Amino acid sequence: MKPDAMTAAPADAAARKAVKPVVCYPVETLPRPELAAYRALRDDLELVETVVVPPREAATWTVPAGHFCRIVCSEGAQVGDLNLFNANDLKERFYSGKTRALNGTHVGLGDQLFSSFPYLRPIATITHDTLDWYGFDEFGGAVHDVIGTRCDPYTHNLLSHGGQYHHCCHSNLTRALARRTGMTPREAEGYVHDVLNVFMCTGFTRDTGQYFMKASPVRPGDYLEFFAEIDLLGCMSACPGGDCSSEHSSDTAKCYPMVVEIYKARGLPQGWAPPPVNGYDGTHGL
Numbered sequence: 001m002k003p004d005a006m007t008a009a010p011a012d013a014a015a016r017k018a019v020k021p022v023v024c025y026p027v028e029t030l031p032r033p034e035l036a037a038y039r040a041l042r043d044d045l046e047l048v049e050t051v052v053v054p055p056r057e058a059a060t061w062t063v064p065a066g067h068f069c070r071i072v073c074s075e076g077a078q079v080g081d082l083n084l085f086n087a088n089d090l091k092e093r094f095y096s097g098k099t100r101a102l103n104g105t106h107v108g109l110g111d112q113l114f115s116s117f118p119y120l121r122p123i124a125t126i127t128h129d130t131l132d133w134y135g136f137d138e139f140g141g142a143v144h145d146v147i148g149t150r151c152d153p154y155t156h157n158l159l160s161h162g163g164q165y166h167h168c169c170h171s172n173l174t175r176a177l178a179r180r181t182g183m184t185p186r187e188a189e190g191y192v193h194d195v196l197n198v199f200m201c202t203g204f205t206r207d208t209g210q211y212f213m214k215a216s217p218v219r220p221g222d223y224l225e226f227f228a229e230i231d232l233l234g235c236m237s238a239c240p241g242g243d244c245s246s247e248h249s250s251d252t253a254k255c256y257p258m259v260v261e262i263y264k265a266r267g268l269p270q271g272w273a274p275p276p277v278n279g280y281d282g283t284h285g286l
């Protein structure tokens, strides 16, 4: 429980609270993808690779620039914690916080996923989402969030007073990345970053502002599809929380594998080229 407020409200408190918010980043000036050009390729895609992510484990794969990637719910409601890297430079990786600031708390069709500083550029464009019907529910919940971080053994240790659990998404991602790259688990852990929570249904409680989750509405056959703007290394954990209806960091939730499909298109979107790294000169005024 947080303590009650100790400071008396000023006389004009109501007026101060009534000030209308403004959107932090007006996105009218943000370059937007020509979604129709991407979607025009979707009728003629060739499946080139299928990767199975086992339950309570993670797997890695690559998506060459210009290819499509689908994350598929294959057997049952299951949430996936996704990390994305520049396949040729792991220092450039998905930046959940800035993607949230630009797109909102949850991502979907037409949104772009951005990379970390100093690269900050779109690295993937969402081209289809079979859960786009969900929108926001009465609790303020929505799917595919970029607000959660990833379940991890450190937070679990704090909350459970010393618990040791090794199949949190953070550890699953760490092991998978270590296997892929030959790094030690300690080294690989430094590259694991805040995720895109694929299929996870989350929001903030209206009264206390707490991060909540609820059973994912995902059903077998649903998928989230994105276009790779650059060569990508994907790493995803099938969360030990399963559909995240009750808890994670345990072996009690029912968990399912997930499937990742990589597709080659017959062509490239008209006028498309891989986006250059960010144009800021990096001198910071010095």
Ligand SMILES: [Zn+2]
Pocket (backbone or CB within 6 Å): 081, 150, 151, 168, 169, 170, 238, 239, 240, 241, 248
């Ligand atoms: Zn998790």
